[in-house]
Amino acid sequence: MLKPQNPCFSSGPCAKRPGFSLAALEGALLGRSHRAPAPKARLAEVITRSKAILGMPEDYRLGIVPASDTGAVEMALWSLLGPRPVDVLTWESFSTEWAQDIAFELNLSEFRMIRAPYGGLPDVWKVDPKHDCVFVWNGTTSGVRLVAADWIADGREGLTICDATSAAFAMDLPWDKLDVVTWSWQKVLGGEAAHGMLALSPRAVKRLEEHKPTWPLPKIFRLTKDGKLNEGIFKGDTINTPSMLCVEDALDGLRWAESVGGLPGLIARSEANLAAVAAWVEGSDWASFLAMDPATRSSTSVCLTIVADWFTALDSAKQAEAAKRLAAILEEEGVALDVGSYRDAPPGLRIWCGATVETSDVEALLPWLDVAFARVAQEFAG
Numbered sequence: 001m002l003k004p005q006n007p008c009f010s011s012g013p014c015a016k017r018p019g020f021s022l023a024a025l026e027g028a029l030l031g032r033s034h035r036a037p038a039p040k041a042r043l044a045e046v047i048t049r050s051k052a053i054l055g056m057p058e059d060y061r062l063g064i065v066p067a068s069d070t071g072a073v074e075m076a077l078w079s080l081l082g083p084r085p086v087d088v089l090t091w092e093s094f095s096t097e098w099a100q101d102i103a104f105e106l107n108l109s110e111f112r113m114i115r116a117p118y119g120g121l122p123d124v125w126k127v128d129p130k131h132d133c134v135f136v137w138n139g140t141t142s143g144v145r146l147v148a149a150d151w152i153a154d155g156r157e158g159l160t161i162c163d164a165t166s167a168a169f170a171m172d173l174p175w176d177k178l179d180v181v182t183w184s185w186q187k188v189l190g191g192e193a194a195h196g197m198l199a200l201s202p203r204a205v206k207r208l209e210e211h212k213p214t215w216p217l218p219k220i221f222r223l224t225k226d227g228k229l230n231e232g233i234f235k236g237d238t239i240n241t242p243s244m245l246c247v248e249d250a251l252d253g254l255r256w257a258e259s260v261g262g263l264p265g266l267i268a269r270s271e272a273n274l275a276a277v278a279a280w281v282e283g284s285d286w287a288s289f290l291a292m293d294p295a296t297r298s299s300t301s302v303c304l305t306i307v308a309d310w311f312t313a314l315d316s317a318k319q320a321e322a323a324k325r326l327a328a329i330l331e332e333e334g335v336a337l338d339v340g341s342y343r344d345a346p347p348g349l350r351i352w353c354g355a356t357v358e359t360s361d362v363e364a365l366l367p368w369l370d371v372a373f374a375r376v377a378q379e380f381a382g
Contacts, residue, residue, distance in 0.1 A: 001368070003335050004361035010338035011140055011166070011301045011352045013186040013193050017256040018358055020190070028248035034241055042247050044236030049254040050197065053262050054168065057175050061200045061234040064242060066220045069165035072182035072196030073098060075221045076161050077106065077134065080180065080204065083211050084158050085110035085131045089122050092139035093344045094163060102134065106215065118142045118346055119292045119305075129153035133160050138167040141342035143303025143350065144291045149177040159204055166300045168197075169257065170270040170354050179204045185246065188266065188300060189253035190356040192246040205229050257355070266355040267299075273353035273362045274299040280366040286311070286373055290346065303341065305348040306373075310381040316347075322380045323347035329372040336365055 008015040029039045047062050056062060065072050081102065088099040090113050099113050112131075116122040121144060127133050133152075138145040145167065152160055154176075161180040164173060169188035173181065181199040185191030200208070208224050220239050223230055233239065257266055274297060281287055281304070290303040306312075311322060327340035327349065341348045349369070353362060 001371075002364045003333070003368070004364040006358065006361050007335055007337050007365075009336050009352045009357065009365070011187075011342075011350055012184075014188070014190050014352050014354055015356045016190040017253055017356045020252070024252040025245060025248045029244045032244060034238060034244060039244055039247075040236045042236075042244065042251065043238065043242065046247060046250050046254065047234065047236065049251070049258070053254065053257055053266075054173070055175070055263060056199060057201075059202050060175065061205065061229070061231075063198050063200075063233040064236075064238050065196045065198045065233070066194075066238075066240050068186065068193055068196045069163065069182050069184035070196070071220070072184070072198040073161075073163050074101070075196075075198060075223065076180045076182065076204075077101060078213065078215070078217060078221050079223050080159060080161065080207050080211070081106060081108060081132060082213055083132075083207070085112070085128070087112050087114055087127045087131045087133045087158075089114050089124060089127070089133070089135035091116040091120060091122055091144060092118065092136065092142035093342055094140060095134075095136045096344075098134050098163065119144060119290045121146070121293070121296055124151040127151060128158070129156040130158055132158040134163075135161075136163040136165075136167075137173065138164070138171065138298050138300060140166040140298075140301045141303070141345045141350070142290055143298040143301050144296045145171065145298045147295050149174040152177040159207060166298070166354075169263065169266050170300045172263070172267065175201075185250045185253070188270070188354040188356070189250070189257060190354075191250045191253050192243070195242060195246055195250070200234075253356075260355070269355040269357075269359070270299040270353060272359045273357055274302060276359055276362045276366070277302050277304075277351065277353065280369075284370075287349075287369065290348065300352065300354040302351045302353045303345065303348060304351070305346055308373075308377070310377065314380065318380065319347045322376055323349070325379065326372055326376045329375055330365075330368060333368060333372070335368040 159179040165183040168183035179201040186193040286308040291297040330336040
């Protein structure tokens with residue numbers, strides 16, 4: 001039975017682009033100051049190429065920030081929140097973490113969590129347009145994504161802060177509805193970790209310049225200087241020292257993205273991967289999508305749950321053990337690495353199907369899921 005040529009299906013860091021080799025990094029400006037003209041130009045190129053591929057409005061600022069997507073989100077929360085009540089949409093692990101930070105670290109009293117269990121979406125129409133709103137576009141740990149932004153009012157008074165780390169470059173983001181968007185290099189384009197991207201609308205910039213948080217801001221969170229936006233961050237300056245090796249890798253991923261047709265090509269590759277999994281699930285008697293509504297199925301972090309009778313009869317600890325064994329067998333066979341569900345999610349599998357994953361590898365993996373599950377059934381079904 002065929003095996004995937006690339007067994008890397010991790011949801012972060014994700015598979016490198018097809019054909020990648022270390023030779024792609026030979027031009028990295030190692031041993032240079034990131035503030036020197038040539039390295040700074042490379043950093044600026046990451047920004048300009050990213051904006052162009054994503055179709056970001058010209059008047060949006062985009063900067064490279066520390067600490068991956070997590071750093072970008074935290075920078076936005078700590079710098080922008082406070083003037084208005086906050087609504088947080090939560091339906092998976094990371095959106096819940098942002099809610100906890102807002103409630104327990106920033107201690108904002110005017111705060112609402114609008115929740116849904118794993119597999120669903122919250123009632124987005126409960127969001128008050130006078131409130132700031134924090135949400136993920138794609139639930140990386142649940143495999144459930146937003147499919148529309150009509151619930152976001154054009155005349156909103158609050159800001160919309162969107163964690164799009166597993167959506168950017170794989171889904172069409174409605175920029176006119178989003179005031180802050182964050183992601184990292186390690187997801188859809190298969191870049192290296194530790195660097196985040198932060199996009200700001202003119203409305204977000206206005207908030208930054210008019211609002212001074214009541215709490216102290218660490219240096220790595222500071223986006224303003226003397227009450228004005230620090231424009232250098234959005235032109236290739238960085239708050240702290242970036243890895244120029246990672247910068248070269250990010251540029252390689254962006255050039256590859258352009259070579260496959262830009263955003264439409266990237267979306268098509270990811271959607272083809274989802275379609276392959278969906279066709280297999282349709283004929284499966286033991287696996288189902290965690291996403292309850294087919295329209296909300298993620299095309300990147302594809303989350304599967306186990307519905308076999310013997311599995312659902314197990315207690316929660318045994319279910320977790322069986323699901324971990326399933327992922328372990330796939331790794332032992334060399335067909336899928338790091339595909340266990342996220343630690344807080346229901347037991348199952350999480351298969352990254354972003355644009356750097358070849359559909360032929362997804363198709364080669366799927367029969368192995370049945371092979372591995374049959375072995376798990378023998379061990380656990382009793």
